[in-house]
Amino acid sequence: MHEMSICESIVNVIEEQAAAQGFGRVRRVRLEIGPLAGVETEALRFSFDVVTRGSLAEGAALEIIETPVTGWCMPCGQPVAVRERFDACPECGSYQVQITGGEELRIKDLEVD
Amino acid sequence: MCNVCGCASGEVTVEGHSHDHAHDHHHHHHPNGQTHDYGQGPARAHAPGLSQARMVEIEQDILAKNDRYAAANRAALAGSGTLALNLVSSPGSGKTTLLTATLSRLNGRLPLAVIEGDQQTANDAERIRATGVPAIQVNTGKGCHLDAHMVGHALEHLDVRNGVLFIENVGNLVCPAGFDLGEAHKVVILSVTEGEDKPLKYPDMFHASDLMVLTKTDLLPHLDFDVAACIANARRINPRLKVLKVSAKTGEGLQGWLDWIEAARTMHAVGGEV
Incomplete structure (x- = not known):
């Protein structure tokens, strides 16, 4: 979804940080993205190249x-391994599983000059 | 320009809102990043005068800016005692029809207002205004969703003290899931003409919502739609999801929806959850 606008938000954060922390050029951007963040990474890479043109990135x-997908099974009362939102608990087969990780959409760090 | 939604400048229009005035956008800057300068160049040989790469820790959600606007909206809505509902669905699910049926029953009983999101045209806002309820159309231009910044601007023009604000999002089951507008609840609207596996195909939206309203139930006798399977699919995604079945055409189930809104108002007023 909207990978282009996500890239524009990334450039926006980079420009804010460049002003606050005094750097002029970005060599590397590291993102943390969960499989459930709703982001298609190939589309994001494509958009990133386009959107960063002319910027300091x-x-x-x-x-x-x-990042890994993690869940919490309510009947079992314990963390369980899942891959999708609609996966059943691998222990008890229940669908009463709440997703606890895998929705991250974060800028982790930058390598800058 | 709104950097969250990425629409080019001038494409987003909020009815009655001019971008000429001085903004108070709550543009707080949070320079929360920390600089880690390792003191050595990549080759571990730091030559004076040469540029040197360093790591800057950011640890910031990419949509943090939208989330800040959403938090400001939520605080403003709480302050005025306004229950805001973000209605999301695919195009053609019957959102506007459900809304006009709802407004015509609630109008005069409590303050109401509508923010209408569409890529183009003010057609839906005109349908809403025909019920006598104030509506502001937000055209997102090429954007595929409303964001908290647009809603914040629309809020400046609406007074719904102690009432209900309905935000009809752009018809899209994907993108609006990721953008908090400051609403109390997302309500996903699914029509029975759409197929009972839609919650599995578009899980993010059903996960983000608190209530699913199944619309056009008057058509069920003519369809093979399996209501129980649809609800089971939706609860595989979101075990907490509540479900209502409504026909805006015949009025069947509408009272339940109105009761849910009243319950949500009550719980919002005391800071609880439905």
């Missing part, structure tokens, strides 16, 4: 760290 490498 032009030509920067984009590194995407995929």
Whole structure:
């Protein structure tokens, strides 16, 4: 969804940080994105190259760290391993599983000059 | 320009809102990043005068800016005792029809207002105004969703003290899920002509919502739609999801929806959850 606007938000954050922390050029951007964040990483890479053109992140490498999906099974009362929102609990088969991780959409850090 | 939604400048229009005035946008800056300068160049040989790469820790949600606007909206809505409902669905689910049926029953009983989000045209706002309820149309231009910044501007023009604000989002089951507008609840509207596996195909929206309203139930005798399977699919995504079945055409189930709104108002007023 809206990978282009997400990239514009990234450039916006970078420009704010550049002013606050005094750097002029970004060599690498590291993002943390969960599989449930609703972001298509290939579309994001494509948009990133387009959106960063002419900004201080032009030509920067984009590194995407995929965070794991984690869930909490309410009947079992314990964390369980799931992959999708609609996965059943691998222990008891219940669908009463709340997603506790995998929705991250964060800028982790930047390598700058 | 709103950097959250990414629409080009001038494409987003909020009816009655000019961008010429001095803004008070709550543009707080949070320079919360920390600089980690490792003191050595990549080759571990720091030559004076040469540029040196350093790491800057950001640890910031990419949509943090939208979330800040949403928090400001939520605080303003709480301050005025306004219950805001964000209605989300695919195009053609019957959102506007449900809304006009709802407004015509509630109008005169409590303050009401509507923010209408569409890419183009003020058609829906005109349908709403025909019920006598004030409506502001937000055209998102090329944008696929409303964001908290647009809603904040629309709020400047609406007074719904101790009433209900309905935000009819752009018809889209994907993008609006990711954008908090400051609402009390997202309400996902699904028509029975759409197929009972839609919650599985578009899980994010059903996960983000507190209530699912199944619309056009008067058509059920003519369809193969399996209501129980649809609800089961939706609860696989979101075990907490509440479900109502409504036909805005015949009025069947509408009272339940009105009762839910009243319950949500009560709980919002005491800071609880429905």
